[in-house]
Amino acid sequence: MVEGLKNVTEEVRSSNKGSKELHLAENVGLATKEKCHKRLPQVIIAGHYKSGTGALTKFLNEHPQIFACLESGDIQFFNKFYISRGFRWYRNIMPCTFKTQITIEKTAHYFLHPKAGLRIHDMNPKPKIIIILKDPVTVAASLYAMWREHKHYKANEYLFERMVTMFEGTTLQINPFSRIIQMCSYVVPMQRWINLFNRTQLLILDGNSFDKHPLGSLMKVEQFLDVKHFFNMEQFVYNFTKGKYCFRRANKTVLCLPKGKGRPHPEISAEVVQMLTDYFKPITKRLFEIINQTFPW
Known part of the structure; x- marks a missing residue:
């Protein structure tokens, strides 16, 4: 074993985060004596609910330069545990990484929370923020399906x-x-994020497009984070049961979303669908104006 590698791999094993960290630690350790460390995240996936944050996080975690905090679903630090647990706790649940790797944390609730963005800014005024949004009518139905189940x-x-x-x-x-309607009205929360961070720090993705063609969205993230191109179409396998894509790893194992994803949506009358579409149309128009982007919703 190369001198210095023993310490690196032992430190990764002690983090109990699995084979990806160990594998990369051994490869990095062959070229450097650097030890991996738990770091505050440089990238935050801030939401939105029912728009693909879970799939986006899990897929990005397959990239060799990206480590997502998968400790227990949404961490909810900046909306729930900011005062009670503090940054030491927050850093400690992060994966062990090297300087050339990126740590990502995902909490879907950050997008709506009135103080989450400000607290992130206080931690680091120059993070990268990823926000993924679906059309509000779809999100409304998906929220209801989740709430009904729980x-x-x-x-x-x-x-x-x-x-x-x-x-x-x-x-x-x-x-x-x-x-439900208030959670699907994106203008006010989006304005908060735009007021806090430089627009170049924000990547806003179309969750509908991500559902249908995940590769395109993942390539945008790679460019945004300035990491090597890794994802390709052969890695994605469509699960017809859930109507979602899974990820095929190099060892042929397949990563799919958990049981709770892809719930059937409620039946909604054509009248109410039209009412929702009409209600959200001016809100969506204003959203596109403030983000200087449009999605085919």
């Missing part, structure tokens, strides 16, 4: 239409105070 917000008691509409006199209309 019996949250009475979604198991009420139909989707009941949760997103209200009567104004005798006229049925979208309820702007509905939690």
Whole structure:
């Protein structure tokens, strides 16, 4: 064993993060005496809910230069544990990496949280932020499906239409105070992120496009993070049961999303779909104006 490699590999083993770190530590260790360290993330995947953050994180973690914190799903540090646990705890749950590698943390709730972006900025004013968004009608249905399964917000008691509409006199209309509707109205939270960070620090992806063609979105991330091109079309296998792509590793094992992903959406009447589309149209138009991008929603 090359001098210095023993310490490197032992430190990686002690992190208990699996074979990827050990494999890369051995390869890096052959050329350097550098030890891997737990580092605060340079990249944050900040959301949004039900837009592909989980798949994006898991796929990016397959890149040899990228290590995602996969400790326990969403970490929720900047929205939930910022005060109670502190940066020592946060750093300690990160994967062990070398200077040439990138640490990523993902929490879908950061996008909506009023203080998450500011807290990230206080940690590091120059991080890379990735935000992935799907069209709001799809996200609304997906949120309801998730809540119904977990019996949250009475979604198991009420139909989707009941949760997103209200009567104004005798006229049925979208309820702007509905939690689902508010979570799918992207303009205010997006404006917060744009006010906090330079636009070059933000990569905003179309979650609908990522679902259908993950390679294109992953190549945009590679360019954004200035890492080597790794992903190719042969790595992606379509799971017809879930309607989602899986990742085929070099050893032929296949990484698919967990059981809870790809839930069936509720049946929604054509009338309510049109009402939702009409309601979100001006909101989406304003979103595209402030991000200076458009998606085919």
